[in-house]
Amino acid sequence: MHNPIRSIHRFIQSYPPVIWVRLFGELLTSLSSAMIAPFLVLYLSEKIGSSISMTMIVIGLQPLSEIVITIVAGGITDRFRRKPVMVIALSLQAVAMLGMAWADSMLAFALLYLLNGAGRSLFIPVSRAHLADTIASAQMASAFALLNTAHSIGAAIGPLVGVIIYQFDPALAFLFTAISLFLYTIAVLWKIPNTELPQHTDTVAADQPATGSFQAYRPALAIMMLSLPVSLFYAQTETNLQLHLKNTLPNYLQTLALLISVKGILLLCFEFLLVKWTQHLNPRLLIAGSYLCFFVVALGYGFLDSAPALIALQVLLVIGESIGITQLLAFVTRISPVSMRGRYFAITGTHWDISRSLGPYLGSLVLLHFGGAMLFTIVAAILLVGAWTINAYLRSKEKAFPLEQEG
Template sequence: MSHIPHALRRFFAAYPALLWVRLFGETLTSLSSAMIAPFLVLYLSENIGGSVTMTMLVIGLQPFSEILLTLFAGGITDRYRRKTIMLLALFLQGFAMLGMAWADSMLGFAILYIINGAGRSLFIPVSRAHLADTISSAQMAGAFALLSTSSSIGAALGPLVGVIIYKYDPAMAFLFTAISLLIYAIAVWWKIPQTPLPEAPVEEAAGVRSRGSWHAYRPALAIMLLSLPISLFYSQTETNLQLHLKYTLPDYLQTLALLIAVKGGLLLLFEYLLVKWTQHLPARLLISGSYICFLIVSLGYAFIDNVPVLLALQVLLVIGESIGLTQLMAFVTRISPVTMRGRYFAITGTHWDISRMCGPYLGSLVLLNYGGMMLFIIVAGILLIGAGFMYVYLSTNEKASPLEQEG
């Protein structure tokens, strides 16, 4: 037992202060935002008004704004100090969430949702680039796993609290999120030092110039396109799954909150360990294998209406998310040029925005016309195709440019 405090000190000392501030902020904001996400579709349709398709179109506005701002935001993160952009992004999101607490029309909510998307499009690439600037490649997968684990704390507790808030006053969840974003911004301002932008090695800078902009961005674009099946799956679980459960389960609100809470709890307990246990395996196996996990879960959503079995499927969802998404971000870090990290993370992350912009609306059309079973069967088929293409691409990449495994 006497070795535990020393081991903990070594563990905390292994990573820079930036990571621990991020862990604090991500835990806080994920807790508050997890009160909103599972019930956003229901909130818009029941409290503000509008059809299912109109609600899905409004939800698609935030990722649409993020797509428009992606290259612009990525360029900003590579030209200006990381800390300054992080603070600006957090304040934009906080302002938008504060306004959403009192929005009483679809138009007002849509405008604020777009502003929130602008803040996210700035914060996500700059925070990941800042982490990549500060942490060694051998620690990268573990750092991303810790960040995801911190978010899982909020994901585990937020939905359960969200059920209570939704029944009492749903707008309070937006207010809590605005306050948490302000506290996060204060922590970044207080504890994270301003750092200079990294300079590329002479050989790398000359290589980027000689190959041209298209060639320089091609790996990021490839990863973005090949990741679309994963984000399409998530876009359906975040939106149309709510309606599918409403039609198939009697206590759908409690079941939805329980599914998200169980997933968050499992991620909290096992994500970091899963990353450490599997990081010696090739990226092609881990990333493409995650598609298969998501595929099985999608088929489960299509055919299963038994709550215990749906809860058991969360284990596969956690395995796929842990071994796949974390390794994918670490892979992007390794292939991105030093002076283009912000743009690489912005471009590769666009697949989330594309799927969240188009997926809810297109999925709602399938849901309304053919049912939730057909919707999740189609998603499973897309994941199967994506797994094959991703495996081939990563295998080719490994042969052309062998990468040293982490750990």
Template sequence: MINLPSRLRTMFAVYPPLLWVRLFGETLTTLSSTMIAPFLVLYLSENIGSSIFMTMLIIGLQPFSEILITLFAGGVTDRYRRKTVMLVSLLMQGFAMLGMAWADSMLVFALLYVVNGAGRSFFIPASRAMLADTIPAKQLSSAFALLNTSSSIGAAIGPLVGVLIYQQNPALAFLLTAASLLLYTLAVWWKVPHSEQPTVAMESDTPRTRSPLSLSLHAYRPAIAIMLLSLPISLFYAQTETNLQLHLKDTLPQYLQTLATLAAVKGTLLLLFEFLLIRWTQHLPPRLLITGSYLCFVGVALGYAFLDHVPFLIALQILFVLGESIGLTHLLTYVSRIAPPSMRGRYYAITGTHWDISRMCGPFLGSLVLIQYNGTVLFSIVAVILLIGGGAMHLYLSKKETAFPLEQEG
């Protein structure tokens, strides 16, 4: 019989305090933020008042601000203390969420949404780079999997609670998210030590200390390639986070409950299986894992396009979780391997830009297709784009794998 307390003590000893603080913070903030996230489009259109087009434009403002700040944020992460950047960014997000709880106009909400996006732009590359700085490469995939698992705890519970909050007082979700961000900030300040910046990044006579725009494009070429080839995946996510809500509203009678159920089932499956899936697949080539996730997402997109029975949609979450676990987590690890240590913040910032691009343009463009045709056509188009993107990613990773073989974990 497995000695669970002993296994837990061993796990706590293996990873640094940073990871456990991140696990605490991600669980807390995901739990609160997912109370409103599945219903954000409905909240803007029903409570503040806006057309579908205006709502989608507002949704696109946060990723737009993140795109503008991304390269600057990555450079800041590589030049200054990662912990300091994380603290400032968490406070920015907390302030924005607090303001959104009382926002009564689209303009005010949009401005606060941009501030929240700016905070995320600083926090994500800083936290990922700090993780890569402090955790050995062979443990990095498992660490990212644990982080995603902690987020899944909140994602499994948050939407179900969110249904009740949305029907009573949706603004409460923003207040809870602001409070969770404050607790996260305090935990980082109290428990996370400052990490050493990479030596190369601190030498004033090296060109790596210049702004990203002054560096050779060649230095960033792998990051840019990964970012562009990942766009189909983030485009798919952008549709599931926004237009899927409107699609299900048109096709299912109990759409609010269905949205909450799908999010909760996905979060529960990630919680139960993501870490195990990462451990079982970490010895396989990234090429197979990452491109295989595209095929999983193709299946999910086609399911959303043609299935209109709740049990089938729930079963579809298994494929969704498989693609997210084996693909996205290993992609983060792959980025840490190809990035020079003194440029990890910028590499994570650049490669993560595909999320911002898709979330800026995807909801609005998808709504045009949804209104002109229907959700079936929209998600069928997304499936075709994913299939093409998966083939392109497979070719690129095969070429990189041949030229620069990477040591596998395990």
């Protein structure tokens, strides 16, 4: 007879403790950050007394600064042990959030906001590099899927809690986030093992470029460039899609809230399962297929004006996000030299900051002059070209970086 308790125990035992510590931390931090996001603009304009334009400038500073900080942070993660860097990164974020709870001027908030961005830029590449150091290659995609699931739980619950807190005292959200980050730091210190200092290996193929040369970074730069269509698509869905739906749907606010909720629930229920169900398929086809999923969703956003149809598109969006982004992260762990993992994750991750810095503004120009249908048609065309290009690139790398399957 099937014993669910034994199955759960067996599942927990199949992953090392580092995964469960990370899950605990990601759940706490995603919950707290999702509490802040919905009311950050209101908080800055109403409580601190900033103008809307100044508020937008401050909010836009973080992704721009993170592009530079992330590259520097990637080098730091490869020169020092991963665990101390993770502790420092989380501590920087915790101190910044604690300061934001009592910041009473725009300048103070802006400096603390940048400090928080510096901590995030440091933590993301080092935590991914640490995961690659401690998790078997065959489990990498499912490990990233588990972390994303924890993030989805926090993202689904956080905004509801945030609305309640904002009505009572908005500063409590920053305080709760600071406490969450301090707890995460304690968990990392207590339970996460330290890894050896990344060393340059002498057993390198004769035709492999030396570490530190431009050739050594070419795969990371290629993945970063080839990922831009996906992050550009997300940059539009996070900003200009709201304006487009406002012009095409009568109850656009309710539809937007419903789209976010449906996506969160679907990710929570199916992301890990989708990764497990597709783990024996070729990652190249999964990644290229995810671009095609985003292509269809972009066209749907451009031309559909029915709420049920837009909600149905969320299924395709979740499939693409689950099978594509996790497999791409797993691929980065396979192509990155051990002594350069932090830099590889830093470089490949900057496509999000580039798209979120430039994408909304450029997209708004197209939206204002040609309409939302044209904007999302252009995004869809870029995704289609991106699917073909990344498929060709990954095909050329399959023999050099063979896949290890889980199970």
